Structures are given as structure tokens and as C-alpha cells.
Amino acid sequence: MFSENGIATAADFKQSQRTDQYNGHDYYLIDDLLSGEHKMIRQAARDWIKAEVSPIIEDAAQKAKFPAQIIPGLASIGAFGPYIPEAYGGPGLDQISYGIIMQELERCDSGVRSTASVQSSLVMYPIWKYATEEQKQKFLPGLASGELIGCFGLTEPNHGSNPGGMTTRFTDAGDHVILNGAKMWISNAPFADLAVVWAKDDNDKIRGLVVERGMEGFSTPEMHGKWSLRASATGELIFEDVKVPKENIFPDIVGLKGPLSCLSSARYGIAWGAIGCALDCYDTALRYSKERVQFDKPIAGFQLTQKKLAEMITEITKAQLMAYRLGQLKNEDRATPAQISMAKRNNVEMALKICRDSRQILGGMGIMDEYPIMRHMMNLESVITYEGTHEIHLLITGMDVTGINAFR
Amino acid sequence: MKYLVCISKVPDTTTKIEFTDNNSKFNESNVQWIINPTDEWYALVRAIELKEANGGTVTVINVGGAENDQVIRKALAIGADNAVRVNADPSDAYFVASQIAAHAKAEGYDLIFTGKETINYNGFVVGGMLAELLDMPYISLAAKLTANGDTYEVTREIEGGEEVLEVSGACVISCQKGMAEQRIPNMRGIMSARTKPLTVVEASAEAPLTEVVSYTSPPARSDVKLVDADNVEELVKLLHEEAKVI
Numbered sequence: 001m002f003s004e005n006g007i008a009t010a011a012d013f014k015q016s017q018r019t020d021q022y023n024g025h026d027y028y029l030i031d032d033l034l035s036g037e038h039k040m041i042r043q044a045a046r047d048w049i050k051a052e053v054s055p056i057i058e059d060a061a062q063k064a065k066f067p068a069q070i071i072p073g074l075a076s077i078g079a080f081g082p083y084i085p086e087a088y089g090g091p092g093l094d095q096i097s098y099g100i101i102m103q104e105l106e107r108c109d110s111g112v113r114s115t116a117s118v119q120s121s122l123v124m125y126p127i128w129k130y131a132t133e134e135q136k137q138k139f140l141p142g143l144a145s146g147e148l149i150g151c152f153g154l155t156e157p158n159h160g161s162n163p164g165g166m167t168t169r170f171t172d173a174g175d176h177v178i179l180n181g182a183k184m185w186i187s188n189a190p191f192a193d194l195a196v197v198w199a200k201d202d203n204d205k206i207r208g209l210v211v212e213r214g215m216e217g218f219s220t221p222e223m224h225g226k227w228s229l230r231a232s233a234t235g236e237l238i239f240e241d242v243k244v245p246k247e248n249i250f251p252d253i254v255g256l257k258g259p260l261s262c263l264s265s266a267r268y269g270i271a272w273g274a275i276g277c278a279l280d281c282y283d284t285a286l287r288y289s290k291e292r293v294q295f296d297k298p299i300a301g302f303q304l305t306q307k308k309l310a311e312m313i314t315e316i317t318k319a320q321l322m323a324y325r326l327g328q329l330k331n332e333d334r335a336t337p338a339q340i341s342m343a344k345r346n347n348v349e350m351a352l353k354i355c356r357d358s359r360q361i362l363g364g365m366g367i368m369d370e371y372p373i374m375r376h377m378m379n380l381e382s383v384i385t386y387e388g389t390h391e392i393h394l395l396i397t398g399m400d401v402t403g404i405n406a407f408r
Numbered sequence: 409m410k411y412l413v414c415i416s417k418v419p420d421t422t423t424k425i426e427f428t429d430n431n432s433k434f435n436e437s438n439v440q441w442i443i444n445p446t447d448e449w450y451a452l453v454r455a456i457e458l459k460e461a462n463g464g465t466v467t468v469i470n471v472g473g474a475e476n477d478q479v480i481r482k483a484l485a486i487g488a489d490n491a492v493r494v495n496a497d498p499s500d501a502y503f504v505a506s507q508i509a510a511h512a513k514a515e516g517y518d519l520i521f522t523g524k525e526t527i528n529y530n531g532f533v534v535g536g537m538l539a540e541l542l543d544m545p546y547i548s549l550a551a552k553l554t555a556n557g558d559t560y561e562v563t564r565e566i567e568g569g570e571e572v573l574e575v576s577g578a579c580v581i582s583c584q585k586g587m588a589e590q591r592i593p594n595m596r597g598i599m600s601a602r603t604k605p606l607t608v609v610e611a612s613a614e615a616p617l618t619e620v621v622s623y624t625s626p627p628a629r630s631d632v633k634l635v636d637a638d639n640v641e642e643l644v645k646l647l648h649e650e651a652k653v654i
Binding site for chain 2: 031
């Protein structure tokens with residue numbers, strides 16, 4: 001699956017000698033609200049991350065190579081479609097479990113979390129919700145086990161915040177359709193086995209269809225030169241007269257609500273995930289500040305350091321409560337897209353600020369890859385932009401509370 | 409083959425240790441609990457490996473209240489087939505050993521594993537007591553075990569080297585590093601743990617033989633005294649008068 005795309009394998013990475021000392025922080029004892037199984041899932045994810053991903057993540061980011069060898073492990077901890085029912089090969093977990101797994105992954109690296117988010121919420125979710133029974137049986141078990149990797153094509157070079165203006169379209173050609181156009185900024189694209197693509201039909205309606213690797217005219221060139229999400233692979237999807245069988249089209253979902261429902265699910269995962277970055281930076285800065293001595297005492301003993309640390313744990317705690325409550329609402333199927341949007345925006349911005357304050361506490365050491373802070377900071381510059389930019393999320397809340405659309 | 413693994417519930421190693429009730433009880437509030445590491449990483453995993461190689465069943469047993477079920481489920485997620493919880497406060501080693509012995513006598517196990525010691529109270533005698541109560545051989549601190557039918561070759565760590573023993577028939581083994589490698593439960597295991605049998609049995613009428621009077625935390629570390637490298641006289645004086653080591 002990977003060799004032809006030159007995706008990196010285990011042998012390509014140098015093992016770091018640094019021990020991942022991360023410990024969770026739970027100031028408001030939110031763990032008391034989790035089930036024993038939630039905690040077991042979290043511990044398994046954390047243990048796996050520490051054993052298999054932390055030792056290679058800095059090297060993967062430095063080399064800008066996706067570590068493909070972690071795919072079976074991601075599947076094994078349940079990171080691919082945690083809430084997909086057992087009948088389709090998923091573990092059938094609740095939404096809080098999904099959030100917990102995304103948080104543990106993003107605690108390590110937003111790129112690793114992105115790979116799992118895309119697979120879960122942007123590929124498995126629409127297939128589960130909108131595909132025919134045959135399509136579900138065909139794709140979901142392989143996606144859950146990691147034997148198949150998927151990607152999601154919505155954004156185009158000229159249509160980011162305004163996906164409704166997309167120009168990718170397909171025309172009817174009897175038993176199949178002919179797809180033409182291009183998608184950009186697509187996580188997992190370079191090595192994906194299939195793509196869930198949103199395109200306009202002959203009636204100018206947005207429809208979803210599954211494009212499979214190997215279909216003639218379908219290519220996925222990798223985008224190079226990112227300073228962010230360097231441990232995940234990003235590419236384009238190019239469709240040149242691609243013949244897609246009609247059975248690959250989702251039968252009933254029409255319009256933007258299809259892709260937006262996927263984004264809502266992914267954004268929910270990001271609302272949890274970003275807290276992982278914040279926790280890792282806070283954990284690093286707290287430990288460092290107690291060990292680093294200047295003017296004969298640990299820098300944790302200075303008021304300006306304490307102000308940063310106190311504000312960090314306060315903001316983390318608020319974000320944790322927000323994510324937890326949102327998880328409850330998701331479990332009850334009551335979370336609105338606007339509520340999810342608020343949590344994504346707030347928690348990503350919170351995490352980015354904490355990265356910057358943590359970097360400041362570590363001084364010059366904060367820029368080194370001996371510590372994860374700078375990598376998280378660079379990653380979050382993508383996270384604050386993808387899945388709805390920070391600005392668009394502000395407008396979503398603005399429209400929700402005023403009833404007035406300020407997008408145009 | 410029937411394997412029994414004795415597991416203990418202990419606080420996570422990052423727990424802040426505090427005592428209550430006039431320093432006679434460990435303060436359990438806000439503590440995250442784990443399976444005692446040597447029980448999990450070495451005893452349980454080796455039993456599962458033997459089962460995978462030779463067939464059989466792995467049962468885990470724990471003495472404690474219903475709050476222990478979560479760590480027991482983790483043992484099931486890692487790969488044990490079923491579990492027994494003796495519903496009683498694990499008040500001392502003799503009490504725990506006698507409860508496990510009562511169960512083991514009734515069930516008849518081929519091999520019984522424990523970890524080498526618990527990380528909470530440094531307990532390490534349950535295995536030995538259990539062997540005595542069951543009239544079985546006991547091998548402590550085992551770092552390697554190979555099975556040939558019902559004969560086992562067991563390597564123990566001893567001071568400065570190792571000792572290789574052979575034992576036949578049912579026995580009790582306490583396990584340490586080298587015996588196996590930690591296994592992280594996968595999602596399939598976590599899901600199957602939901603439905604694996606966890607039987608709760610009431611305690612037999614044994615009484616503990618000991619009672620905890622009090623605990624004391626180690627004294628807080630005092631400040632480090634830095635002595636100038638040239639000032640040997642001062643160093644000797646401090647080592648003699650304050651540290652009293654020379």
C-alpha cells in the first residue's frame with residue numbers, strides 16, 4: 001500500500017533517547033466523570049504512544065515523513081472509527097471515548113491525530129451515515145483495521161471557507177459518471193487507498209462519492225514544504241476524466257450538509273485533541289520550571305512564571321469541561337454544529353496560546369526538538385485554520401446568537 | 409492447563425501519598441489505581457503466553473471490594489479468560505493468601521503466578537504463604553520459566569548471578585523482570601473484557617494475623633550543602649560531624 005508512494009517505514013526513523021514523561025493533568029477531577037473503560041482506553045492509547053510514537057515523532061517531523069509503521073498500532077488502539085458499530089468492524093464506542101483517543105494522539109502530535117481524524121470522521125463517518133449497505137460492508141471493516149486508508153476531498157485551490165463554490169463536478173455517462181476537478185490540502189492523500197470526494201452533479205447539487213486508487217485519471221501528488229503537520233502527509237487529489245461507477249455515489253445525501261456533518265464530527269475530535277497539545281506543553285513547562293534554576297531558585301518560584309502556569313491550567317480546565325459536556329451532548333445526539341464550532345475554536349486558540357507561553361518559560365530550550373513545544377505550536381497553526389478557520393467559527397457563533405448571517 | 413494469576417490493586421506510581429485516621433490508613437481519595445506492575449507485566453503476561461503456546465485457561469484472582477473491578481477488567485482486556493474477586497478488604501498477607509488458597513483448592517490449578525512484590529506496601533509473602541497453604545513448591549523471583557509438559561525450568565535471580573531450578577507438578581511462582589514484556593491491551597481486548605466472566609465470591613472466615621498501627625512518610629529531603637572543591641577540610645568535618653559516615 002505504501003511502497004509505491006515512498007512513504008517512510010520504521011527503518012527510516014531514528015529512535016530518540018528522550019523518555020516521554022508526560023502525565024495527564026486533571027485539576028477539577030473530571031476523571032471521576034469517566035467510566036472505567038474510558039480510562040482503560042486512554043491508558044492503552046497513552047502507553048502505546050509512549051512506546052511506539054514518542055520515540056520517533058521528532059525525527060518524523062524533522063524529516064517531514066509520515067511514519068506509516070504506526071498505522072497497525074492506530075488501528076489496534078481503536079483510533080480508526082471508534083464510534084463505528086461492531087457490525088462494520090468498529091469498536092462501537094461512545095463519543096467521549098472518541099474524544100479521549102483523539103486527545104491522546106494529539107498530545108503526541110497533531111499530524112498523527114489528523115491521520116486518525118480523517119480516517120474516522122471524514123471517511124468512515126460519511127460511509128457509515130450515507131453509503132449503501134454494500135458500500136459499508138465493502139469499505140468500513142478494512143478502514144477500521146487500517147488495511148485501507150482514506151482521505152476526504154472537499155477543499156479546492158480556490159474554495160476553502162466557501163466550499164459551496166466548488167468547481168469539481170461529475171457528469172452522467174450511463175452506468176458510471178465522469179469526474180473532473182482538483183482538491184487541495186488533503187491529509188492522507190498521498191498514500192490513501194480511497195477518497196470520499198464531494199463534487200457537483202449535472203444539476204449543480206453537491207454529492208459524495210468514493211474514488212478508489214487505481215481508477216484511471218485519479219492521482220494524488222504530495223504537497224511539500226509545510227512548516228506544520230510535518231509528520232503527516234498532505235496532498236492534492238486530481239481527477240482527469242475519472243470513471244467512477246454509480247454504485248460509489250452516496251445515494252441520498254445532497255448538498256453541503258453532507259460534508260458539513262463530517263466536519264462537525266471531526267471538529268468535535270479536534271476540540272478534545274487540542275487540549276492534548278495544551279496538556280503536553282503545560283506538563284513540559286511545569287516540569288522544566290521546577291528544575292531550571294536562575295538567580296538561585298527554580299524559575300517556577302518567580303511570579304511571572306507562576307502567572308503563566310496558573311493561567312494555563314485554568315484555561316486547560318475550562319477546555320476540559322467544555323469538551324466533556326460536549327461529549328455528553330454528542331452521546332445524546334443533541335450537540336449542535338454551532339456548539340461544536342465554539343469548542344473547536346476556543347480549544348485550539350487556547351492550546352496555541354499555551355504553546356507560546358510554554359515556549360517562553362523554556363527560554364531558548366523551547367525552540368529545540370528535545371522538547372515538543374515548538375512542534376505543537378507549528379502544528380496548531382494548521383489546526384486553527386483547517387476544519388473551519390478561526391474566523392469562520394467566530395462567524396458561526398455570531399450567526400447563532402444574532403440570527404444574522406455575516407459570511408457574505 | 410489451568411493458570412491462576414494473583415493480582416493486586418495499587419496506586420499509580422505518580423500518586424501523592426497521604427495518610428488519614430491517625431496515620432493508620434492510606435488516603436485513597438483521588439487516587440488512580442493500576443494493577444501491581446510485576447503482577448501485570450510479568451505474572452499475567454507469562455501466563456497468557458503459556459496459554460497461547462500450550463492451550464488452557466488463565467484466571468485472575470483479586471481480593472478486594474467492587475471498586476477493584478476496573479483493574480480486574482484490565483487484566484481481562486490484556487488476555488485473561490475469566491476473573492474471580494473475593495469480596496473482602498485485603499487486610500493482611502495471610503488473609504489474602506488464605507482467601508486465594510480456598511479458591512485454588514476448590515478449582516485445582518496447574519500453575520499459580522504472583523508478581524515478585526507489590527509497589528504499595530512492599531508486600532511479597534502472599535506467594536510463599538499460598539504455596540504453604542496449598543502444599544505446593546514455591547519459587548520466588550523467577551526471571552524465566554519454560555514449560556515441558558508439567559515440568560518447569562525456572563531461572564531465579566540471586567546475588568551476583570542466577571540459579572536454575574526444575575520443578576514438577578503444580579507450584580507457585582513469583583515473577584520479576586525478564587519473565588515477559590508488558591502488553592498494552594488493544595481495542596479488541598478491551599471490548600471482549602466487557603463480557604468475560606468476573607465472578608464475585610464471599611470471603612471465607614479467616615482472620616488477619618496482623619494489624620497496621622501507623623505509617624510514617626520518609627522525612628523531607630533537606631537542602632544540599634555545596635562544599636567548595638578546594639575545601640577538603642570542611643568536607644571531612646561535615647561528613648564526620650553532620651553526616652556521621654566517617
